[in-house]
Amino acid sequence: MAQRVYPLSRVYALLEPGPVLLLATAGTARPNVMTLSWHMPVEFEPPLVACVLSNMDFSYARLKAERECTLNIPTLELADKVVAVGNCSGRDVDKFAAHGLATRPSSLVRAPRVVGCYASLECRVVDTRMANRYGIFILEVVKAWVDASVKAPKTLHHRGKGTFMVAGDTITLSSRMK
Amino acid sequence: MAQRVYPLSRVYALLEPGPVLLLATAGTARPNVMTLSWHMPVEFEPPLVACVLSNMDFSYARLKAERECTLNIPTLELADKVVAVGNCSGRDVDKFAAHGLATRPSSLVRAPRVVGCYASLECRVVDTRMANRYGIFILEVVKAWVDASVKAPKTLHHRGKGTFMVAGDTITLSSRMK
Numbered sequence: 597m598a599q600r601v602y603p604l605s606r607v608y609a610l611l612e613p614g615p616v617l618l619l620a621t622a623g624t625a626r627p628n629v630m631t632l633s634w635h636m637p638v639e640f641e642p643p644l645v646a647c648v649l650s651n652m653d654f655s656y657a658r659l660k661a662e663r664e665c666t667l668n669i670p671t672l673e674l675a676d677k678v679v680a681v682g683n684c685s686g687r688d689v690d691k692f693a694a695h696g697l698a699t700r701p702s703s704l705v706r707a708p709r710v711v712g713c714y715a716s717l718e719c720r721v722v723d724t725r726m727a728n729r730y731g732i733f734i735l736e737v738v739k740a741w742v743d744a745s746v747k748a749p750k751t752l753h754h755r756g757k758g759t760f761m762v763a764g765d766t767i768t769l770s771s772r773m774k
Numbered sequence: 775m776a777q778r779v780y781p782l783s784r785v786y787a788l789l790e791p792g793p794v795l796l797l798a799t800a801g802t803a804r805p806n807v808m809t810l811s812w813h814m815p816v817e818f819e820p821p822l823v824a825c826v827l828s829n830m831d832f833s834y835a836r837l838k839a840e841r842e843c844t845l846n847i848p849t850l851e852l853a854d855k856v857v858a859v860g861n862c863s864g865r866d867v868d869k870f871a872a873h874g875l876a877t878r879p880s881s882l883v884r885a886p887r888v889v890g891c892y893a894s895l896e897c898r899v900v901d902t903r904m905a906n907r908y909g910i911f912i913l914e915v916v917k918a919w920v921d922a923s924v925k926a927p928k929t930l931h932h933r934g935k936g937t938f939m940v941a942g943d944t945i946t947l948s949s950r951m952k
Contacts, residue, residue: 646814732824732910753791762944
């Protein structure tokens with residue numbers, strides 16, 4: 597995937613369809629990555645995103661401490677790795693090494709991008725006031741990267757317990773919606 | 775669509791893939807309905823859902839005042855109506871009448887269910903503290919209805935400006951994820 601810089605004003609449309617994400621954090625010894633399906637856009641521009649992490653997740657404490665991450669959008673080609681990453685904890689294993697996922701440096705945050713993903717969003721944590729009660733973090737996307745050659749990305753959409761819907765056909769309707 | 779009562783413990787899996795929703799409120803004179811793509815699960819059980827409404831939306835003030843709504847999941851058959859509902863405001867028009875959408879009474883909330891939808895979730899607003907700043911409402915799903923005969927619902931996933939991805943194939947991978 598040849599990612600290019602992507603306009604921040606269009607980031608919401610990458611997340612709005614609900615794809616499974618890979619959330620990467622920098623760490624001190626090694627970066628970590630987790631799967632994440634509980635997220636939504638909150639504002640168009642600057643793009644804000646809310647996501648929910650469990651305080652059982654290794655990445656929860658990292659995100660609170662580091663206040664930076666990347667959100668990476670994998671497609672069907674990475675499905676096995678997405679599930680493998682979700683089946684283990686970064687407490688026990690170097691997930692990137694264990695599952696043959698490579699990293700690429702980000703531009704504005706220390707957390708790396710995940711190689712092979714259709715899109716990568718560099719994010720800063722801007723609000724953790726809902727983290728204790730709901731696990732909700734508010735992120736601001738500060739730089740976005742997309743492989744623009746992929747016109748209809750086969751994103752993965754979790755339906756629970758390892759069942760994923762793969763993005764299907766695209767239809768266009770006459771809408772005044774943004 | 776013949777909706778039956780559905781276990782609350784499985785509601786998250788209906789919302790996690792990111793479908794466009796129809797959010798209905800009761801009103802005093804007439805019910806209203808809006809399209810909504812900015813939502814995410816927050817807790818498994820009791821199922822909590824976060825959603826974002828603009829304070830420009832007619833439903834925003836209604837949701838704050840009524841503290842109840844339904845979230846309805848339409849499929850491809852309703853695509854034209856979903857877009858039509860998103861293109862007008864309940865301030866000006868009775869959207870149900872204008873777009874030939876019928877309602878059905880809910881069981882535990884005054885907001886109606888939208889006929890023709892694959893699933894309907896009866897919700898109570900449990901937290902509006904993030905509404906002023908982010909437009910975020912936290913809803914608790916108190917009763918769920920699903921047409922269980924639909925095995926692979928052709929849900930709609932907004933990619934911006936009237937472009938929708940229609941749910942495609944389903945794959946199952948060996949996952950320990952819930």
